[in-house]
Amino acid sequence: EAGVTQFPSHSVIEKGQTVTLRCDPISGHDNLYWYRRVMGKEIKFLLHFVKESKQDESGMPNNRFLAERTGGTYSTLKVQPAELEDSGVYFCASSPSGREQYFGPGTRLTVT
Amino acid sequence: RKEVEQDPGPFNVPEGATVAFNCTYSNSASQSFFWYRQDCRKEPKLLMSVYSSGNEDGRFTAQLNRASQYISLLIRDSKLSDSATYLCVVGRRYSSASKIIFGSGTRLSIRP
Numbered sequence: 001e002a003g004v005t006q007f008p009s010h011s012v013i014e015k016g017q018t019v020t021l022r023c024d025p026i027s028g029h030d031n032l033y034w035y036r037r038v039m040g041k042e043i044k045f046l047l048h049f050v051k052e053s054k055q056d057e058s059g060m061p062n063n064r065f066l067a068e069r070t071g072g073t074y075s076t077l078k079v080q081p082a083e084l085e086d087s088g089v090y091f092c093a094s095s096p097s098g099r100e101q102y103f104g105p106g107t108r109l110t111v112t
Numbered sequence: 113r114k115e116v117e118q119d120p121g122p123f124n125v126p127e128g129a130t131v132a133f134n135c136t137y138s139n140s141a142s143q144s145f146f147w148y149r150q151d152c153r154k155e156p157k158l159l160m161s162v163y164s165s166g167n168e169d170g171r172f173t174a175q176l177n178r179a180s181q182y183i184s185l186l187i188r189d190s191k192l193s194d195s196a197t198y199l200c201v202v203g204r205r206y207s208s209a210s211k212i213i214f215g216s217g218t219r220l221s222i223r224p
Binding site: 033035 | 116
């Protein structure tokens with residue numbers, strides 16, 4: 001069974017540019033989560049989808065971040081405009097039940 | 113105070129040793145508990161869920177003490193391949209959503 005996939009694996013952009021990260025969850029998993037790990041800090045929750053609905057977006061840092069999951073399959077996380085402090089690794093995870101979560105390999109975002 | 117606290121380590125132990133990690137959580141409404149392992153520059157991988165009755169998976173044993181709000185992980189007969197960062201993860205449900213909170217991780221290094 002294919003795991004969670006994320007694209008791109010690595011992105012380097014300049015401050016002020018826009019970046020869109022994509023996550024494809026495990027097939028059949030209704031729950032999809034985005035997390036971020038900033039260097040030296042613990043992994044922090046960003047938001048949670050159940051199918052196409054946002055259940056909890058309390059972890060989104062500010063309105064420069066926009067997540068979508070149209071059709072309840074893959075999800076995108078757009079950062080516009082990117083700032084230096086947005087650098088980090090963005091993980092996506094999916095879960096069939098909302099309990100155990102399975103993580104993708106992450107997208108390493110560097111904003112210069 | 114962080115909601116999930118772990119000793120950051122590093123723990124440096126010889127192959128074959130037994131090593132134990134503890135983790136404490138502050139929110140008594142927490143309902144689900146997990147240990148994940150994360151290898152360097154990789155995604156977190158679910159190691160095991162933790163139940164009140166305790167659970168064992170081969171060389172790994174996890175315990176939950178709800179009264180004292182701590183979780184433990186015991187690794188017996190440690191192998192070189194056990195070297196990784198071990199993340200304590202605590203979840204709780206509210207409304208129809210669920211949220212998980214990561215500890216900052218405990219680094220384990222097994223030496224030959």
